Amino acid sequence: MTGRLRLRAETLVVAFFVTFALGAWVANAQPPAFATLEQRGGEIFHRAGCFFCHSVRDAPIAPPRVTFSLGYVERLAWQWTRNGPDLNQIAGARTNDWLFAHLVEPGATVAGCPMPSYAYLPAEDLHALVAFIQKANVPARAATPADPGAPPPVAATREAYLAGRALYRTYCEGCHGREGNGAGSAGHLLQPEPRDLTDAAWVQKRDDAYLFRVIAVGKPNTAMPGYNGILTAREEALVLFYLKFFADPSARQAMEEGFVP
């Protein structure tokens, strides 16, 4: 009787220490806790190697353990390999969903972007990076852009159609999709998702001046970027000419098949 009791007591003591040791081990294995999401983003910014291509000034950066160990290499990397924009100076006001989609599908959101995809990072890490970038970015550049006015006229030829198609496929398809229905590879990552340009009822209610303005300066509070500075007014007019065919399948087919000179 006493023997069994002692055995139980000893088992309890051993179990207690095992649990304690396991608990301490797990606690130590946890990543360091950060006060804010953007601080965590700053740590991931270093860990994922973003600094090889991007600089960030005055950012609420990373914990010392990373900064100290990499400090010198990091500075050299900044000088020698940086080919991405300074993230205090990124174009206009990027929305959170745009930044998230850019990290997952860089080439779909920015035509020809050489940045690697970070789709392998867990979603929480991507959200932390977005918070970090938003914090670092200088908000003053979100000033209301000038009204681009009416689109320059485009003659309704197949040549114009093909030129518009090439521009669309380079700059717009990653979000709006090849068929214009919003099913581009980055489309589902956005909130709201890209406009369905095959929706004839919607397109007919919008005049060219409105659509041209959205293409030129973007749509506030959505991931739709402005193309002024990337495309000329004529190119913007050509892409507008092309995208209006999405809502008119028979006219589109005629153009595709070359029935229009």
Ligand code: HEC
């Ligand atoms: C191999 C170099 C490289 C690496 C690594 C890299 N980027 Fe980039 N990134 C670029 C380049 C180049 C561009 C600009 C593309 C363009 O505008 O044509 C860019 C663009 C961006 C932009 C968009 C700026 C804008 O609004 O136009 C953001 C945000 C960004 N990178 C964040 C990151 C983050 C966060 C990481 C790490 C998870 C990262 N980048 C890693 C090269 C890189």
Ligand code: HEC
């Ligand atoms: C980064 C993703 C992205 C890219 C790239 C993109 N768009 Fe958009 N676009 C959107 C989103 C998101 C909306 C907003 C949808 C909404 O408001 O419901 C939108 C809306 C639009 C609209 C409708 C405006 C409205 O009121 O909804 C037009 C027209 C348009 N885009 C054209 C273009 C053209 C042309 C290009 C290429 C030159 C392009 N977009 C590139 C994401 C994108």
